Amino acid sequence: MDLIPEAIQFGPSGAMPNNPWLPMLVYRGALPADTVDMAAAFEALFGRNGWPAQWRNGIYSYHHYHADVHEVLGIARGATEVLLGGPEGLSVTxxxxxVIVLPAGTGHRNMTPEADLLTVGAYPPGAVCDVRRDxxxxxxxxxxxxVSFPMRDPVTGAAGALPRLWAR
Incomplete structure (x- = not known):
């Protein structure tokens, strides 16, 4: 897959520490719009790339972050505006x-909760998700x-952007 993500770095914002080393990634059109069962397709894509899917739901409507885990969010249905990086962050539709790939510590909040929004969430193997607001x-x-470093990009695999952009 030859997708190039937007890479965005944030400094601290409010209670959101954000990650000073690793940029957040946004993939536009990671799956074609005409995909019949997009949630199942995201689960399969993330799983093939070493990020087993953990849940299907929306995105919380309050600022939060995950201190001890990297997270990938696949938008399976609907559209929304997400404020990334905390209160002084960047609004992204x-x-x-x-797909949004969030390194540990990156704040995020759903600004326009929609009833039809469906998101698939995944983490690297063995990760335990914590939800922090403080x-x-x-x-x-x-x-x-x-936090354990993922060896594969959840969208494009071992040759994808994440291993290159997240090199320590």
């Missing part, structure tokens, strides 16, 4: 077929830096 403790940067 995503629609069915788009600032990280003093060891925050060390905790975020110690």
């Amino acid at each position: 995503v629609a069915a077929g788009d 600032p990280l403790p003093p060891d925050a940067l060390a905790r975020m830096r110690s």
Whole structure:
């Protein structure tokens, strides 16, 4: 797959620490709009690339982040505006077929909750998702830096953008 993501880096914003080393990635049209069962297609795509799907749902309508895990969100149905990077972050409109890859610590919030929005969420193997709204403790940067590094991009695999853009 020859998709090039938008790579966006954030500094701290409100209680959202954001990740100072790894950019957030946005893939437009990762799956074709005419995909019959987009949720199942995202689950299969993420799974093939080492990010087993964990849930189907929406995106929380409050600012939050995951301190100890990287997350991928596949928009399987509908469209929404997501505020990425915390209160002073960037508003991004995503629609069915788009993917957001969030490094640990990156704030996100659904700004226009829609009843028909369906998102597939996935994490690297063995990851345990934590939902945080409060600032990280003093060891925050060390905790975020110690999160296991995924070897494959959840959309484009081993030769994709993530291993290159997330090189430490």
